[in-house]
Amino acid sequence: MLKLDKTWLNPKIKSKFLLENTLCKGAMKYFSVCMYNILLTGGAGFIGSNLLRALLNDERVSLVRVMDNFETGYRQNLEEVKNHQKFELVEASICDYNSCLKAMKGITHVSHQAALGSVPRSINNPIATNNTNIVGSLNIFNAAKEEGVNRIVYAASSSTYGDSKTLPKVEDKIGKPLSPYAVTKYVVELYADVFGKTYDMDFIGLRYFNVFGPHQSPKGAYAAVIPLFMDAVLNNEPPTINGDGSYSRDFTYVDNVVQANIRALFTDSNEALNEVYNVAFGQKTTLLELFDYICAEADSDLKPSHGPNRVGDIPHSLADISKARELLKYDPVISVQDGLKGSFEWYKENRKYFL
Numbered sequence: 001m002l003k004l005d006k007t008w009l010n011p012k013i014k015s016k017f018l019l020e021n022t023l024c025k026g027a028m029k030y031f032s033v034c035m036y037n038i039l040l041t042g043g044a045g046f047i048g049s050n051l052l053r054a055l056l057n058d059e060r061v062s063l064v065r066v067m068d069n070f071e072t073g074y075r076q077n078l079e080e081v082k083n084h085q086k087f088e089l090v091e092a093s094i095c096d097y098n099s100c101l102k103a104m105k106g107i108t109h110v111s112h113q114a115a116l117g118s119v120p121r122s123i124n125n126p127i128a129t130n131n132t133n134i135v136g137s138l139n140i141f142n143a144a145k146e147e148g149v150n151r152i153v154y155a156a157s158s159s160t161y162g163d164s165k166t167l168p169k170v171e172d173k174i175g176k177p178l179s180p181y182a183v184t185k186y187v188v189e190l191y192a193d194v195f196g197k198t199y200d201m202d203f204i205g206l207r208y209f210n211v212f213g214p215h216q217s218p219k220g221a222y223a224a225v226i227p228l229f230m231d232a233v234l235n236n237e238p239p240t241i242n243g244d245g246s247y248s249r250d251f252t253y254v255d256n257v258v259q260a261n262i263r264a265l266f267t268d269s270n271e272a273l274n275e276v277y278n279v280a281f282g283q284k285t286t287l288l289e290l291f292d293y294i295c296a297e298a299d300s301d302l303k304p305s306h307g308p309n310r311v312g313d314i315p316h317s318l319a320d321i322s323k324a325r326e327l328l329k330y331d332p333v334i335s336v337q338d339g340l341k342g343s344f345e346w347y348k349e350n351r352k353y354f355l
């Protein structure tokens with residue numbers, strides 16, 4: 001592994017060298033092979049840990065420093081990489097500004113995934129969601145500014161579409177938020193926009209739509225629907241579907257989301273910067289269809305029971321992903337059904353993972 005002097009790691013210094021043409025192109029290409037030091041917040045979580053493994057395998061990356069307080073993340077998500085030579089762990093909260101400043105030292109790119117997810121959690125405790133998602137994100141953005149880290153890719157959310165009835169969802173047509181969680185995710189987008197303009201920084205927001213895949217926890221009151229269904233089918237216990245099962249979502253396999261993050265982190269297209277993008281597969285699946293796919297995979301004839309619709313849930317959500325396709329070259333290759341197959345295999349083989 002090529003080790004570089006820290007001054008090489010600052011993207012502003014890199015562009016200065018490029019501008020002054022002090023290095024020939026060949027030498028610059030050589031140096032840019034492994035010059036990226038990433039701060040990954042929320043790296044012990046579901047999406048973060050999938051992204052972590054991909055970043056550690058990326059030859060352009062020389063360090064991935066995970067910052068996580070394990071509020072909803074799992075130590076076992078870091079188990080297989082904990083001795084990797086490019087991996088570092090900072091166990092701290094993004095709500096602690098001094099820790100954010102320390103974690104930012106020597107970093108070139110930030111991937112900000114840490115947050116308190118879940119609409120119901122935010123309805124039960126809006127203050128906790130506000131503190132982590134808004135105060136924590138502002139801390140990360142400001143610490144990046146102070147340390148001269150220019151590129152920040154952050155997890156946004158389809159919840160920002162709120163009560164908009166437009167389908168498919170297009171980035172510039174949002175409605176009013178339907179939950180405290182949606183408010184926080186929208187405020188983070190606003191901060192990113194203002195920081196980009198005011199401090200000449202490069203932000204990219206990725207609005208994820210119902211992500212699923214390995215390492216997503218089925219445990220706790222705020223678990224997402226796919227791990228809950230997988231767990232129920234594996235335990236042969238009928239799950240409860242909120243409502244009649246006709247609500248639909250644009251379920252997105254996590255590898256597609258990882259791809260979008262990597263394209264955003266390393267894009268050299270100026271046009272792609274300081275924008276938000278839908279990150280989804282671009283196909284709607286109802287909850288009943290979803291349950292049928294999982295039962296078919298598991299060879300199960302389990303029948304679900306039905307409960308009331310949840311507060312803050314909209315009937316349908318479907319993304320238009322043409323903006324990410326065009327500007328980020330995002331190309332989701334794993335379909336919902338293939339993703340469900342892979343996920344089911346993982347849950348079957350890792351039944352004791354979240355105990």
Ligand SMILES: NC(=O)c1ccc[n+]([C@@H]2O[C@H](COP(=O)([O-])OP(=O)(O)OC[C@H]3O[C@@H](n4cnc5c(N)ncnc54)[C@H](O)[C@@H]3O)[C@@H](O)[C@H]2O)c1
Binds near residue numbers: 048113209210
């Ligand atoms: N999973 C989805 O479908 C989905 C959809 C839209 C947006 N998102 C967003 O994607 C991101 C990742 O979500 P996920 O599903 O992987 O959730 P997750 O709960 O598995 O991961 C979040 C991680 O952030 C960490 N974290 C929480 N509070 C922290 C704090 N104060 N300091 C440091 N770390 C902290 C947690 O410990 C956890 O490891 C979040 O920003 C979430 O809002 C997820």
